[in-house]
Amino acid sequence: LCHDTDLTGRLIEKVTTGAFCHAAMIVIPNPGQILVSEMMQPAGYACMTIDDWFNERLQRGQKLFFGVAPKEVHDNPAPIMDRLQRYVDQKNRGYDFTALPLVWLSDITGKSYVTRGEVCSLFVQNCWEIATGVDIPGNASPSDFLYLCDSVALIR
DSSP, X not given: OEEOOSHHHHXXXXXXXXXXXXXXXXXXXXXXXXXXXXXXXXXXXXEEEHHHHHHHHHHTTOEEEEEEOOHHHHTOOHHHHHHHHHHHHOSOOOBOGGGHHHHHHHHHHOOOOOOSSBOHHHHHHHHHHHHHSOOOSSOOXXXXXXXXXXXXXXXX
């Protein structure tokens, strides 16, 4: 989870009344290989080594937090890895700016809204739902993961 001080980050945090502006997901496809997968604006789906991800985020001055996914997500990584491979293989894996207002509206109303694509938090939400088979209510904003994770800690 990321907290940012730039204009876009502050706007996302203000509108969603949360502490975070971005959510990404650490994946371990092979022993010793640690990657971060995310939906980034405007580029869309990205996957990079954890070192590259940390360096990029820290250069931007973001505060980074590590949230531990629920046990059910850890116990069933295969569906997530299959889904991530689909992103790699697909040409249409872009960031869906039209989903942002629906995430914000969901924060206000508590309802779920159908989106054409994903933003960062919907990307993580959809991966977790595939792993667990359980629908997470609403359209998750980055700050919702503060409550969805088993624990969250600041990375220094």
